[in-house]
Amino acid sequence: MQSWELASLSDAERKKILRRAEQDISDLLPLAQEVSSDVRENGDKAVVRYTRKFDAENFEATMLKASPEDFARARANLEPDIIAGIEAAHENILRFHEEQMPEKMWFTEVKPGIMAGEKVSPIASVGLYVPRGKGAFLSVMLMLATPAKVAGVPRIVVVTPPTPEGKADDASLVAAEDAGVDEVYVVGGMQAVAALAYGTETIPKVDKIIGPGSSYVSAAKRLLYFPVDVGLPAGPSESIILTDEHVNPKLAALDLLVEAEHGKDSAALLVTHSRDVADGVLAALPQYIQNLPEWRRDFVTTVLSNYGGIMLTNSLEESIAFVNEYAPEHLEVLV
Numbered sequence: 001m002q003s004w005e006l007a008s009l010s011d012a013e014r015k016k017i018l019r020r021a022e023q024d025i026s027d028l029l030p031l032a033q034e035v036s037s038d039v040r041e042n043g044d045k046a047v048v049r050y051t052r053k054f055d056a057e058n059f060e061a062t063m064l065k066a067s068p069e070d071f072a073r074a075r076a077n078l079e080p081d082i083i084a085g086i087e088a089a090h091e092n093i094l095r096f097h098e099e100q101m102p103e104k105m106w107f108t109e110v111k112p113g114i115m116a117g118e119k120v121s122p123i124a125s126v127g128l129y130v131p132r133g134k135g136a137f138l139s140v141m142l143m144l145a146t147p148a149k150v151a152g153v154p155r156i157v158v159v160t161p162p163t164p165e166g167k168a169d170d171a172s173l174v175a176a177e178d179a180g181v182d183e184v185y186v187v188g189g190m191q192a193v194a195a196l197a198y199g200t201e202t203i204p205k206v207d208k209i210i211g212p213g214s215s216y217v218s219a220a221k222r223l224l225y226f227p228v229d230v231g232l233p234a235g236p237s238e239s240i241i242l243t244d245e246h247v248n249p250k251l252a253a254l255d256l257l258v259e260a261e262h263g264k265d266s267a268a269l270l271v272t273h274s275r276d277v278a279d280g281v282l283a284a285l286p287q288y289i290q291n292l293p294e295w296r297r298d299f300v301t302t303v304l305s306n307y308g309g310i311m312l313t314n315s316l317e318e319s320i321a322f323v324n325e326y327a328p329e330h331l332e333v334l335v
Contacts, residue, residue: 001285001301002309003278006322018326020307021236021265028219032190036223039194044201050191056166063166064202066184071177074170083174086138090178093142097150125155125204127196127228128181129211130172132161132188138175144211145179156181157206159196161188188213193220197228212237236265238307239330242323243272244316247334249280255332256281257288260303261296267307269326271319278312 004013038046044061051059075083107117128144131137141158148156158176160168168186176184185203187195192203193213199205205228209221212234221230239259243252252270260268272278289300313319323331 001282001304003282004309004311006311006313006318017269017307017311020238020267023215023218023235023265025215025219025222028216029223032216032219032223035190036194036197036220039191039200040198043195044203047187047191047195047200047203050189051162051187054189056162056164059162059166061202063162064185064187066168066173066186068182070168071173071182074168074173075177077170078174082171086142086171086175086178089139090142090146090175093146094150097147100147101150122152122154123207124153125157125206125208126153127206127209127211128156128158129188129192129196129209129213129217130158130160131211131213131217132163132169132172133214136169136171138171140211141172141175142179145176145181149180155204155206156183157196157204158184159187159192159203160184161192162186188217190216190220193217193224193230197224236267237262237330238267238328239269239332240323240326240328241268241270241332241334242319243270243274243277244335245272245274245277247277249277250284252277252334253281253284253288255334256308257285257292257300259330259332260300260308261292262299262303264299264302264306266299266303267328268303269308269311269328271311271313271322273313273315273319275312278310281310 035050044064047064048059048061102120105117105119107115110116126148128148130141130144145156145158158181160172163169166186168184173184176182185192187203193209195203196206196209208229208231210231218233221233224230241252241255241259256268256270260266270281289297292300311322313322
């Protein structure tokens with residue numbers, strides 16, 4: 001577990017923290033070309049072959065699309081408190097994006113008799129990539145599916161990697177259903193991106209693909225930017241929790257763990273000017289980390305030893321200045 005005092009950072013330390021982890025996908029582009037060409041030519045047959053190779057060795061073409069029975073099974077398998085948490089998260093995300101929606105149409109008279117305006121319309125279809133390799137990312141499902149529904153996209157398609165048994169994970173299916181999406185395909189990786197870009201016998205071609213993924217997914221998106229809109233590139237997750245002196249250090253420590261468990265290449269920092277908060281978080285973390293499953297514990301300890309930790313500043317103003325310089329993907333203000 002790393003901790004620093006901002007005023008005492010060396011130039012090398014500051015540069016490393018601000019640089020974060022980097023993702024080089026150039027070596028994966030030839031493989032992305034091979035997989036994409038195979039899927040374009042052979043459709044479901046290629047998708048199933050790669051899924052057997054990388055995810056579920058007994059996978060069959062009949063398992064590509066999640067069935068109504070799969071959705072019912074997922075809801076029956078989840079604990080009520082998890083379902084309640086999914087519903088609460090969906091409601092919060094829904095309210096935010098409803099407020100975010102622009103006017104469908106507006107005009108202004110730029111000169112007498114000359115009108116100019118804008119009409120906002122949803123695209124016809126979108127593919128949502130929801131990763132699973134580092135755990136169930138039901139939050140990603142909600143964050144992608146909910147705004148797509150609010151925008152009024154007529155066809156929303158989800159792809160998500162299968163479990164070793166060849167099924168979509170329960171939490172992701174429940175999250176999709178709560179967000180109003182029932183077209184879920186149980187496939188991930190390069191083959192999923194290629195299937196959405198070109199279409200197969202089972203998986204439809206879409207107009208846009210959004211959602212984070214591994215380096216392999218990023219490579220496929222970069223390669224396929226011409227036949228389909230792949231949005232902005234997604235790199236390793238990065239976040240900062242900014243606190244003042246009034247927060248509960250135990251709660252701050254839990255939030256830091258939530259941000260640090262995304263993967264080994266993530267960056268997660270807690271920035272505070274309160275030494276009491278910093279010391280309290282440092283004291284609380286070891287027990288929380290010990291209670292994590294081994295694979296998540298490995299993620300957290302790696303992140304907090306490389307590109308994560310606690311940054312102690314001299315004032316709230318200095319904390320804010322550092323956050324602005326860092327410009328994190330995610331910022332939580334905990335005061």
